[in-house]
Amino acid sequence: MKIIVAKNSGFCFGVRRAIDLAKNFSKNVGVVYTIGPIIHNPQVVNKLEKSGIKVIKKLSDVKNGHIVIRAHGIPKKILNDIKKKGMKILDATCPYVTRSKKYVEELSKEGYQIVIIGNPNHPEIKYISSYAPKDRVILLTSENIQKKLKYSKKLGILTQTTQSPENFTKIAAKLLRYSNEFKIFNTICPDAINRQNETVKLANKSDVMIIIGGKNSANTKRLTNISKKIQRRTHHIETADEIKKEWLDGSKIAGIVAGASTPDWIIKEVVKILKFY
Ligand code: SF4
Structure with missing residues (x-):
């Protein structure tokens, strides 16, 4: 055969980068924590645990120490809570994901109703959507368009980085009837x-x-x-x-x-x- x-x-660029950054950080400061796994691979995460890169479920699981922000990013509120605690932070968010976050901020400032196509429970979507007021962001999957959308004056559209171009195009096309003015970012990695x-x-x-x-x-x-x-x-x-x-x-x-x-x-x-x- x-x-x-x-x-x-x-490994893709973003995953390799996150792991390298976390390893170097840990070499310098000792044990570091990630809130949720640094990447979505249990075998790698287990290996990293042994070299001092430990996963916690929530910030309150540790009182102090060093935090590595994982490749998918973390919601703004959690980032602020880490800062309030005075913990040292290393941001290993993938630059492609950070780029999506910047688009969300930009659209929000410009007064767009923002539509993010992706899994609402995925950490990346939780991260990027946290950078605009809740009532300005609509999280869409292919199934829930009619339930979630009303006509908006200006619609800004982006998608989860792992989306397929076909799905993105299909859903974006359906959105055309919900506004006259659009800003669409192709945020697929x-x-x-x-x-x-x-x-x-x-x-x-x-x-x-x-x-x-x-x-x-x-x-x-x-x-x-x-x-x-x-x-x-x-x-x-x-x-x-x-x-x-x-x-x-x-x-x-x-x-x-x-x-x-x-x-x-x-x-x-x-x-x-x-x-x-
Ligand atoms: S956005 Fe792309 S490069 Fe970044 S972690 Fe995801 S798959 Fe990797």
């Missing part, structure tokens, strides 16, 4: 687009697709959904030991795609197991 690993697999395109190509030529990444990772879930539409024999795993031999029955080509927070060592283990089978 031929095994093809997508070219753009493993270029890395996410590359991975999605490679997934399509690979799924089209593979008999089985293995998508590696955290089960809590939005971009990995997106890649899995894209692949499933083309190749129903698509499996989303976090680690190599989840692979079942029967998944590969009769396959001549196995395609491997990894989400943006999947480390190289897990990809190598998956390749090794596939070769063994």
Whole structure:
């Protein structure tokens, strides 16, 4: 069986940057805390815990110390609370996510009703939406447009960085009837687009697709959904030991795609197991 690993697999720029920043910070100051996991990959987060980068659920879990802001960012109120506590902060928010936050601030200042397309429970959306007054932000998924939207004089639109361009275009097109004046920012991350395109190509030529990444990772879930539409024999795993031999029955080509927070060592283990089978 031929095994093809997508070219753009493993850590993206934002994830690598966040981990490097946190490691360097921890080298200098000792134990550091992130509120929520620094990236959405449990195996990497466990490894980092051992080197002093610890996850807390909420700010009140620690009295003092050093905080690393994770790649997805944190809501404005929590940032202010950290500052009030006098804790030292290192901001490891991905610059693409920070860019979205700046657009939200800009739209808010200019008086736009802001529409953010994405998962309202995702930390990135919680972060960027916290930079405009609550009544100025509408969080949209593909299903809730009619329920949530009324006509607005000016509508500003942006999306979660891991969104697919097709979904974004489809939803943005539906929004056209809700205003006369628009400002639309394409905030999809270029890395996410590359991975999605490679997934399509690979799924089209593979008999089985293995998508590696955290089960809590939005971009990995997106890649899995894209692949499933083309190749129903698509499996989303976090680690190599989840692979079942029967998944590969009769396959001549196995395609491997990894989400943006999947480390190289897990990809190598998956390749090794596939070769063994
Ligand atoms: S996928 Fe894109 S937006 Fe998300 S952390 Fe990586 S580089 Fe940043």
